[in-house]
Amino acid sequence: MPSNEPKSVIVEFEDGSTRKVDYGKLSRVARTELWRLGNFPMPLEQRYVVLRWKNGWKEVMAVAGACSDPFKYYILQRIEEHGRLGIERPGTYPAVKIIWRLPAEVEQMTITDGEESRTYTLSKTEDVRVEGGKTETQYKLEKTDSNPVAEIIERLQQVLKEQGMDGADVLAKSHTEKLEIYERLRRGVDIKAHEKQEDVLAFIDLLLRKVAGARKKGAKGEDTI
Amino acid sequence: MTIAVKWCGIDFGQCLMNPGALRNHLVIGDIYKELGKPELIPEGIERYHNMKDKYGTYSTIKEGHKDEILTYVLEGDQEAMNIFLDKEQEHLKAAEGVEEALEYLKGEGITLCIVAEMKKTLGPIGTDVVSRFLKNKGLIHYFNKMVTPQGSVDLKDGSVDDRYKGRTKESGALYDLLVGDLQKEGIEPRDAVMVGDKIKTDIEPPAQRGFKTIQFTGYFDWGASRADYRISDFFQLMTIVKGKKDA
Numbered sequence: 072m073p074s075n076e077p078k079s080v081i082v083e084f085e086d087g088s089t090r091k092v093d094y095g096k097l098s099r100v101a102r103t104e105l106w107r108l109g110n111f112p113m114p115l116e117q118r119y120v121v122l123r124w125k126n127g128w129k130e131v132m133a134v135a136g137a138c139s140d141p142f143k144y145y146i147l148q149r150i151e152e153h154g155r156l157g158i159e160r161p162g163t164y165p166a167v168k169i170i171w172r173l174p175a176e177v178e179q180m181t182i183t184d185g186e187e188s189r190t191y192t193l194s195k196t197e198d199v200r201v202e203g204g205k206t207e208t209q210y211k212l213e214k215t216d217s218n219p220v221a222e223i224i225e226r227l228q229q230v231l232k233e234q235g236m237d238g239a240d241v242l243a244k245s246h247t248e249k250l251e252i253y254e255r256l257r258r259g260v261d262i263k264a265h266e267k268q269e270d271v272l273a274f275i276d277l278l279l280r281k282v283a284g285a286r287k288k289g290a291k292g293e294d295t296i
Numbered sequence: 297m298t299i300a301v302k303w304c305g306i307d308f309g310q311c312l313m314n315p316g317a318l319r320n321h322l323v324i325g326d327i328y329k330e331l332g333k334p335e336l337i338p339e340g341i342e343r344y345h346n347m348k349d350k351y352g353t354y355s356t357i358k359e360g361h362k363d364e365i366l367t368y369v370l371e372g373d374q375e376a377m378n379i380f381l382d383k384e385q386e387h388l389k390a391a392e393g394v395e396e397a398l399e400y401l402k403g404e405g406i407t408l409c410i411v412a413e414m415k416k417t418l419g420p421i422g423t424d425v426v427s428r429f430l431k432n433k434g435l436i437h438y439f440n441k442m443v444t445p446q447g448s449v450d451l452k453d454g455s456v457d458d459r460y461k462g463r464t465k466e467s468g469a470l471y472d473l474l475v476g477d478l479q480k481e482g483i484e485p486r487d488a489v490m491v492g493d494k495i496k497t498d499i500e501p502p503a504q505r506g507f508k509t510i511q512f513t514g515y516f517d518w519g520a521s522r523a524d525y526r527i528s529d530f531f532q533l534m535t536i537v538k539g540k541k542d543a
Contacts (some may be wrong), residue, residue: 098335143349171321254332263329271332 077111090246158182170265175208181219185277188220220278223260227278230259238283242276249276299508299524300540302483304401305411305443305474307492308426309355310515312410314389318354320344322387327370327379343369358425359415384425390433391514393530398438404539407440407483411474411490413465413497414444421454445470468501475505487540491533495521510536 077094084090097105105111117136123129154174158166170177181190191212199207231238234255241252253275257263264271306312324340347369351357357365370376401408412426421427421436427449430436442449445464448457463469475485485506492498493512499521503509510533511523525536 172325173322257332264332264334266334268332268334 075112080105156180168265179215179217179219180212183220185281188218190215190217190219192217223262224278224282226260227256227275228282230256231282234259238279242279242283298536298538299489299510300538301406301487301489301508302540303407303409303478303488304537305409305488305490305492305502305507307490307494307498307512308410308412308414308429311491311493311498311512312391312394313429314391314515315354316515317389318384318387323380323383324369326383326386327376330379331373331376340369362416385428385432388429390435391512391530393532393534395435397530397533398435400534401537401539402438404537405541406537406539407481408438410439410442410444411465411470411492411498412442412444414446416446418444418446418449418456421449421451427451443470443474465497465501468504471501471505471507482542489524489537491527494518495523499523 079091079094080097081089081091094102099114102111102114106113118134118138120132120134120141121129122132152174154170154177156168156170158168160166175195177193179190179192181188183189192215193210193212196209196211199209201207228238231241236252241249241256244252250272253272256275256279257271260275262271262274309315320341321337324344325334325337328334328336328340344365347357347361347364348354351361365380366372366374366377370380398408410426410430414424414426416424418424422431426442426444427436430439430442430451436451439451442451443460445460445462448460449455450457460470460473463473465471478485478488485502486508488502489508489510490498490502491510491512493514493516495511495518499509499511503522509521509523510525510527511518511521512528513526514528514530525532527533527536
């Protein structure tokens with residue numbers, strides 16, 4: 072164990088203000104990132120497993136210190152389905168997002184920046200065998216006039232009203248207070264993060280700005296999440 | 297050739313209920329997404345895998361160690377456990393062709409029962425995993441009874457026949473009592489068919505007592521047996537079984 076464990080991480084902002092967080096509350100990923108940046112202890116584990124393949128390839132993985140001996144090894148075989156959502160990025164390569172949750176049951180998708188929204192409905196077209204022995208189930212994307220983001224905003228306004236809150240007041244609160252309120256609003260609106268919670272909380276922030284009539288980008292000194 | 301019967305017993309796990317759709321990344325994933333902590337999904341899945349490797353199968357966990365899903369996998373978070381119970385039901389599916397087959401069998405005048413090797417104590421209808429599933433999927437009205445080693449439940453009025461307590465399918469004691477009860481209703485074992493996947497609980501014991509048997513291989517094929525028929529989906533029941541009318 073390092074003899075000089077870090078206690079906290081201090082982040083300094085452009086205006087000179089600072090925020091301090093407990094180092095001990097950082098995830099292993101965050102600690103690893105700090106270690107990569109330098110002058111932070113390596114996130115050590117007490118035990119490691121070294122795997123060796125038939126061709127001599129070797130890999131190391133950390134396991135919990137309480138682990139003693141391997142007791143079984145097995146290989147699972149199963150057909151896995153996942154959706155691949157391609158999103159155009161004019162002038163460069165498209166973005167591709169992977170959908171693991173019930174990909175065949177996705178029926179609609181909307182792309183929005185809070186101001187403009189474009190919604191597409193999905194309809195299955197055909198199964199195509201492609202290279203590598205894979206099967207791609209193709210879908211047709213058709214633009215529709217429905218706007219689920221408007222429905223979410225409407226619900227957000229209801230939740231704000233039910234909880235006796237005002238969008239502009241919420242936006243003016245401190246970072247910590249906002250995180251707690253945004254989570255309550257998220258639950259009230261009933262939307263979830265696909266993978267990262269910050270995505271859905273930032274989305275709530277975006278919609279609140281719309282609700283509050285505030286300008287799209289955070290003004291100087293405004294405490295955005 | 298068809299089987300003419302008055303009564304049909306159907307096994308639950310890996311037979312009427314399709315366990316294949318119950319995937320960890322869906323159940324654990326949905327729990328932590330609802331709780332607003334999606335970053336905990338991989339750890340939760342890893343802990344569930346750890347439990348599976350300790351106990352061997354997810355069925356074993358569900359039957360005897362469900363409390364550890366709360367204490368270990370979900371780290372004592374009761375809200376997460378409540379979501380787990382909902383999600384487990386949401387993602388469980390009925391086997392292919394079940395509803396069509398049940399509608400057909402009912403139309404043939406055949407009495408339908410669930411015969412399940414349930415190990416957890418029964419509560420009111422809708423609180424155990426089997427009747428909750430039947431209710432949620434809108435299938436409960438097809439069945440008269442749920443016969444289990446925890447008691448035989450009348451699915452119409454909720455009353456529990458405790459004589460079945462402790463009598464398992466594997467030992468055959470459950471079928472011994474069932475034979476007597478069916479005979480009181482004028483149904484001989486030869487007029488009854490049991491449908492299930494496991495040879496040692498759904499095929500051998502009832503066949504020894506004169507029941508007709510159908511081995512369901514849709515999710516797991518336990519190998520050759522003395523079953524009268526083998527089916528891989530429930531649609532096939534509609535071509536094999538028909539109602540027996542008294543002469």
